[in-house]
Amino acid sequence: MAGDQVTLLDLWASPFGMRVRIALAEKGVKYEYSEQDLRNKSALLLQMNPVHKKIPVLVHNGKPVCESLIIVQYIDEVWKDKAPLLPSDPYQRAQSRFWADFVDKKIYDIGRKIWTTKGEDLEAAKKDFIDCLKLLEGELGDKPYFGGDTIGYVDVALVPFYCWFYAYETIGNFNIEAECPKLIAYCKRCLQKESVSKSLQDPQKVCDFIVMLRKNLGVD
Amino acid sequence: MAKEDLLLLDFWASPFCMRVKVALAEKGVDYESKQEENLLGGKSELLLKSNPIYQKVPVLLDNGKPLSESTIIVSYIDEKWPSPPLLPACAYGRSQARFWADYIDKKLFDATCSIWRSTGAAVEASKKEFIEVLKVLEEALGEKDFFGGETFGFADIMAIPITSWFYASEKFGNFTVEAECPKLSAWIKRSMQRESVAKVLPDPEKVYEFVVMFRKMLGIE
Numbered sequence: 001m002a003g004d005q006v007t008l009l010d011l012w013a014s015p016f017g018m019r020v021r022i023a024l025a026e027k028g029v030k031y032e033y034s035e036q037d038l039r040n041k042s043a044l045l046l047q048m049n050p051v052h053k054k055i056p057v058l059v060h061n062g063k064p065v066c067e068s069l070i071i072v073q074y075i076d077e078v079w080k081d082k083a084p085l086l087p088s089d090p091y092q093r094a095q096s097r098f099w100a101d102f103v104d105k106k107i108y109d110i111g112r113k114i115w116t117t118k119g120e121d122l123e124a125a126k127k128d129f130i131d132c133l134k135l136l137e138g139e140l141g142d143k144p145y146f147g148g149d150t151i152g153y154v155d156v157a158l159v160p161f162y163c164w165f166y167a168y169e170t171i172g173n174f175n176i177e178a179e180c181p182k183l184i185a186y187c188k189r190c191l192q193k194e195s196v197s198k199s200l201q202d203p204q205k206v207c208d209f210i211v212m213l214r215k216n217l218g219v220d
Numbered sequence: 221m222a223k224e225d226l227l228l229l230d231f232w233a234s235p236f237c238m239r240v241k242v243a244l245a246e247k248g249v250d251y252e253s254k255q256e257e258n259l260l261g262g263k264s265e266l267l268l269k270s271n272p273i274y275q276k277v278p279v280l281l282d283n284g285k286p287l288s289e290s291t292i293i294v295s296y297i298d299e300k301w302p303s304p305p306l307l308p309a310c311a312y313g314r315s316q317a318r319f320w321a322d323y324i325d326k327k328l329f330d331a332t333c334s335i336w337r338s339t340g341a342a343v344e345a346s347k348k349e350f351i352e353v354l355k356v357l358e359e360a361l362g363e364k365d366f367f368g369g370e371t372f373g374f375a376d377i378m379a380i381p382i383t384s385w386f387y388a389s390e391k392f393g394n395f396t397v398e399a400e401c402p403k404l405s406a407w408i409k410r411s412m413q414r415e416s417v418a419k420v421l422p423d424p425e426k427v428y429e430f431v432v433m434f435r436k437m438l439g440i441e
Binding site for chain 1: 273282285287288289292293295296299300311312314315318319322323356
């Protein structure tokens, strides 16, 4: 759309920001990326997301959209002529929303327990995490992507966490591929798409970042 | 569509179930419902089979196909029965409605319940937090009749059922929503004038009795 001004307020390591980057790339939308410092929040961020003060925020022609999955749905509706992310059938759409919501409720929070807890709590978090990934494997089945033959809403919601897996494995001392080979094969398949590979970050960099966060939080 | 094609697994006091019932009423869609009598002790086999991951109500079964999570069910109802629309036509308006529905989901019920879940000094702190959430919602409402503007819609449906639990919080917290947030109180009254809402929401006195019993069960003095 000519004359569109699109800005993304984001943090390089955020899997929530990555969701928006993938969606914009899938739709071929040109945008300005604005890296935010969350320890020293900018006036722009506070103005665009006064309620939560979080990233990502998509600013489209001056108007802000917040919350990553809400942003992805917005992108899907505005740039609807290319690469649809949600299916057209209402029941299939509900199923996609359910699984994206499952990722939202589980993956980040349980993953966070892996890098912030120790001992029994850590073991419980690892088990929980693998159980969730196995449920996702079950839902994926034999499809190449959750969206079917092409990347869809659930893929966009989930795959950014793949670049955080190495950090979870290193800190938690376990091997995700050994437990969930199908899911890892799926993630690698997604990475072959340019929209995904250009949006995700190097797992080593993410791991270094999380190790630093742990130190700052006083975990160890 | 026959009434038997739609089955709602329900619990009378659940504001999440109320959301689905209000949405169906707004659309004039008929359905069967089945009360889950014993959510704490013995969930029905149908519930466990239809929602194996969360094992919670509401579940809407459309010709046997299960849908769970109230916000997702309401979106489905809106898409399957498009008239009257619960979401605005423009993408930006829809993102705003979804944002406020999400805020309401994340904050309102927990804040409401934390008042009666607390004891002693914690009650005041919970009350303060609850009023802060209401004030954010008041600001979002502004001078509009409803969250979406002139018509009752998605975000209103997410919030209004939770207001049936306000009376219980007011009694335990010794305050009134009307005194603290008159604009929101006016929105509640306005919404309660809608037949869909008036018919679905339970008597707040009954909800209060339920909360009293629930507190006893949880051992809260």
